[in-house]
Amino acid sequence: MRITNNMITGNYLYSLNKSLERQNTIQEQLSDGKAIRRASDDPIKTIRALRFNTSIGANEQYTQNLKDAISWMDTTDGALQDISTLTARAKELAIKAVAPNPTEGFKAIASEVDGIINQLIQIGNSKLGDRYVFSGQKDKTEPFTSVKGADGKVERVVYNGDNNKLSMVIQPGLADATKDSVNLTGTEVFGAVTTTAAGDPTVTMFNNLIALRDELMKEPPDLTKISGEPAASTIQGKMDADRNAMLQQQTYIGARMSTYEMSLNLLQNNNTVISADLAANEDLDIPKAIIDAKSAENVYNMALSVGARIMPMSLVDFLK
Amino acid sequence: MRSTFAGFNTVVRGIYAQQASLDTVGHNISNANTDGYSRQTVNLSTTRPETIYGGSAGKMQLGTGVTAQSVTRARDSFIDSQMWKESGTLGYGQMTQDTLSRIEGIFKDTAETGMQAALNKFWSAWQTLSTTASDEGTRTALRQRGVEMVDNIQRSSQQLKDIVGDLNSVIEIKVNKTNQINSEILSLNKQIMAVEAGGKDNANDLRDRRDLLVDQLSGLMKVQVSEDQYGSYSIQSNGVPLVNATSYTELAVRADQTSPLVTTYGTPAYEVIIKETGENVKLGKGEIQGMIDSRDDDTSGIKGYLDQLNTMSKFLLTDFNSVHRAGFGLDASAPNNTGNNFFGADTGVIGTPVNGNWIDGLKVSSALFATSPTNGLSKIAAKGKATDGDGSGDWAVKMSEALKTTKFSTLNNSTLDGYYNSLVGAMGVQTQSSKSLTENQKVLVNQVNNWRMSVAGVNMDEEMTNMIRFQKGYNAAARVMTTMDEMLEKLINGTGVVGR
Numbered sequence: 001m002r003i004t005n006n007m008i009t010g011n012y013l014y015s016l017n018k019s020l021e022r023q024n025t026i027q028e029q030l031s032d033g034k035a036i037r038r039a040s041d042d043p044i045k046t047i048r049a050l051r052f053n054t055s056i057g058a059n060e061q062y063t064q065n066l067k068d069a070i071s072w073m074d075t076t077d078g079a080l081q082d083i084s085t086l087t088a089r090a091k092e093l094a095i096k097a098v099a100p101n102p103t104e105g106f107k108a109i110a111s112e113v114d115g116i117i118n119q120l121i122q123i124g125n126s127k128l129g130d131r132y133v134f135s136g137q138k139d140k141t142e143p144f145t146s147v148k149g150a151d152g153k154v155e156r157v158v159y160n161g162d163n164n165k166l167s168m169v170i171q172p173g174l175a176d177a178t179k180d181s182v183n184l185t186g187t188e189v190f191g192a193v194t195t196t197a198a199g200d201p202t203v204t205m206f207n208n209l210i211a212l213r214d215e216l217m218k219e220p221p222d223l224t225k226i227s228g229e230p231a232a233s234t235i236q237g238k239m240d241a242d243r244n245a246m247l248q249q250q251t252y253i254g255a256r257m258s259t260y261e262m263s264l265n266l267l268q269n270n271n272t273v274i275s276a277d278l279a280a281n282e283d284l285d286i287p288k289a290i291i292d293a294k295s296a297e298n299v300y301n302m303a304l305s306v307g308a309r310i311m312p313m314s315l316v317d318f319l320k
Numbered sequence: 321m322r323s324t325f326a327g328f329n330t331v332v333r334g335i336y337a338q339q340a341s342l343d344t345v346g347h348n349i350s351n352a353n354t355d356g357y358s359r360q361t362v363n364l365s366t367t368r369p370e371t372i373y374g375g376s377a378g379k380m381q382l383g384t385g386v387t388a389q390s391v392t393r394a395r396d397s398f399i400d401s402q403m404w405k406e407s408g409t410l411g412y413g414q415m416t417q418d419t420l421s422r423i424e425g426i427f428k429d430t431a432e433t434g435m436q437a438a439l440n441k442f443w444s445a446w447q448t449l450s451t452t453a454s455d456e457g458t459r460t461a462l463r464q465r466g467v468e469m470v471d472n473i474q475r476s477s478q479q480l481k482d483i484v485g486d487l488n489s490v491i492e493i494k495v496n497k498t499n500q501i502n503s504e505i506l507s508l509n510k511q512i513m514a515v516e517a518g519g520k521d522n523a524n525d526l527r528d529r530r531d532l533l534v535d536q537l538s539g540l541m542k543v544q545v546s547e548d549q550y551g552s553y554s555i556q557s558n559g560v561p562l563v564n565a566t567s568y569t570e571l572a573v574r575a576d577q578t579s580p581l582v583t584t585y586g587t588p589a590y591e592v593i594i595k596e597t598g599e600n601v602k603l604g605k606g607e608i609q610g611m612i613d614s615r616d617d618d619t620s621g622i623k624g625y626l627d628q629l630n631t632m633s634k635f636l637l638t639d640f641n642s643v644h645r646a647g648f649g650l651d652a653s654a655p656n657n658t659g660n661n662f663f664g665a666d667t668g669v670i671g672t673p674v675n676g677n678w679i680d681g682l683k684v685s686s687a688l689f690a691t692s693p694t695n696g697l698s699k700i701a702a703k704g705k706a707t708d709g710d711g712s713g714d715w716a717v718k719m720s721e722a723l724k725t726t727k728f729s730t731l732n733n734s735t736l737d738g739y740y741n742s743l744v745g746a747m748g749v750q751t752q753s754s755k756s757l758t759e760n761q762k763v764l765v766n767q768v769n770n771w772r773m774s775v776a777g778v779n780m781d782e783e784m785t786n787m788i789r790f791q792k793g794y795n796a797a798a799r800v801m802t803t804m805d806e807m808l809e810k811l812i813n814g815t816g817v818v819g820r
Contacts (some may be wrong), residue, residue, distance in 0.1 A: 011770065038424050039424055039427070039428075039744055039748030041748075047744060053431050054436065064447075139710065164709055166712065168451040172721070172725055175713070315780060315785065316784055
């Protein structure tokens with residue numbers, strides 16, 4: 001083939017440019033450690049990166065939901081423990097009242113029961129942030145309000161919440177109250193609602209405690225109403241039933257909490273796995289890239305020095 | 321009997337011929353770096369011999385020297401036609417690749433920015449709302465994420481339209497350049513015909529210039545070149561006559577009123593027309609057609625990408641809204657707490673816009689920004705039943721599902737995520753393949769160019785060798801003349817002087 005000087009320069013420039021381009025690509029990659037900079041670098045990996053990023057985002061969101069759910073249940077559980085202590089004390093007091101020769105006067109017991117009622121109202125109105133935990137879905141409404149009688153004592157406790165479950169989803173899919181609920185409603189903890197003649201919804205636990213207090217305030221109290229046979233129809237029996245129902249809920253929420261703790265572990269593990277996948281997918285193999293960069297640089301330098309030596313040469317240089 | 325001085329003529333012819341050759345060597349060297357130049361050679365041939373009578377030997381032919389018969393350029397028209405075929409494809413590929421690379425820049429996703437990130441954040445905001453439905457702050461954040469989503473779609477669509485504007489102005493420039501090239505080719509056609517009219521002369525340098533212009537033209541569009549018997553080119557592109565011996569077709573651009581880019585997206589799209597008749601023409605593949613196709617193509621063109629953004633907007637305005645309308649806002653007793661849209665008009669089904677453009681109508685409903693009589697935020701549907709309390713976020717979960725996991729026929733039976741992913745994937749593949757095609761074509765054109773330079777280019781070694789050759793020839797002829805001079809000197813001044 002006949003070779004002309006412009007061919008040499010043309011080809012030289014073409015390869016020099018190629019070599020520069022290669023260097024540029026590696027440098028670009030090294031500058032941020034990512035092997036993919038634009039979709040066309042590797043369309044498949046780009047889409048995988050999108051998916052992985054989406055999965056990480058979803059995972060983080062579900063982790064957040066989970067933590068919210070756990071803190072909700074934590075608050076609930078703390079409240080239930082207090083309720084458990086208080087109801088235990090109330091039971092003690094009821095037993096004390098019916099025992100012969102009460103060590104304290106009925107009135108003193110009654111006033112302690114009254115104190116317990118007030119404390120329970122307070123616990124029933126527990127909040128997480130500015131949301132009431134026992135109001136069902138009406139989380140911005142104070143669930144328990146007390147109506148006071150002329151003597152300044154709590155006459156009845158009205159339940160203002162509803163019986164709906166709050167759901168916090170921790171996995172893809174629609175919210176399902178049986179699977180995703182995190183709350184206990186006021187009625188689940190404090191017993192069923194009884195509507196008074198005046199139309200106020202009241203809950204059993206308070207009704208029974210108030211009945212106990214009121215009975216003890218009478219002179220003399222009718223102790224058979226407080227205790228006796230059949231147990232189920234006495235105040236003490238009813239209080240036991242209330243407490244048992246409450247304890248059942250406590251067990252239930254405890255079990256759910258441990259499930260959620262496990263899920264939290266799972267999600268955190270997933271996060272590590274997906275992050276690793278993402279890194280494997282788009283991160284640059286740094287040692288390889290550095291070696292590539294070095295060799296591209298060598299090739300470029302070599303091309304430059306060879307070019308400088310052969311390009312100007314022709315017969316012109318040797319004619320005298 | 322020959323004339324005594326006939327030998328001088330022979331030698332003078334030799335000197336002239338060597339000189340002409342040497343001049344051409346100079347011309348070649350001077351133009352070694354001239355674009356489109358092809359090296360020239362002086363073709364020497366013997367002059368007509370003289371018939372002399374050699375007495376008893378009879379007639380004989382005595383050479384009378386050399387003459388420069390013609391000056392021709394080294395050129396292979398086959399390579400030229402190869403070049404003109406391939407460089408159009410290269411120009412087409414380069415323009416497609418340019419546009420696709422710019423589209424790629426628009427849909428650039430990182431973990432924190434881009435359409436996917438906006439979509440993810442919007443989804444997260446719905447999920448957060450589902451756990452804290454009664455919280456106003458969460459609702460505000462969600463509304464803001466919605467605005468971000470809208471901004472992303474509209475910004476992308478505006479950027480795509482900006483590229484269309486750029487392409488239009490470049491198309492206009494290239495069409496003007498085409499006209500300029502064609503008018504120059506026409507004028508060269510005429511000059512070449514005039515020079516070569518005698519039949520023997522070669523208009524080498526004019527032809528080089530004309531071929532260079534055709535080179536430039538062939539990058540703009542694929543051309544078919546034919547040369548007539550008088551040496552003038554007639555050029556067509558995809559059946560559109562551009563130049564012939566006597567005239568050229570002036571092209572112009574005009575905004576295409578029927579293009580969907582105008583009717584739907586309201587951005588002008590230029591088409592190429594013949595200026596005189598106003599007829600719309602489709603040129604052969606080259607830079608101009610590459611720009612037009614990368615603008616108008618339904619899948620890989622800007623229009624295709626606008627269509628996909630349009631579909632995403634349509635999804636948000638129709639399907640997504642219809643899920644939202646079925647949910648309930650805060651406070652069941654308040655009027656209008658259901659049937660509200662999240663995007664677009666405040667309530668009701670949003671019908672197809674007259675021009676089919678959903679993108680322009682995409683916005684977060686203004687009702688959600690109202691501050692009276694009720695706060696607009698309360699219209700965001702987070703609960704699924706009127707009887708649910710405000711703490712319920714069940715419907716917010718449904719909304720988030722609609723964004724990520726529910727498949728809709730509007731989105732070609734895929735999820736919004738999936739739809740966007742396939743947009744990015746298709747874009748990546750298109751850009752990648754257009755890059756590699758262009759790269760291959762570049763290698764091919766480079767090859768043809770090398771091939772052409774191998775034939776037509778100037779080689780300095782060769783020219784130097786020729787220079788020495790012709791110099792020696794010139795010197796030798798001059799030496800012969802000196803010898804003849806000495807001979808005649810002897811004859812004229814040295815003979816017939818016996819005894820003087």
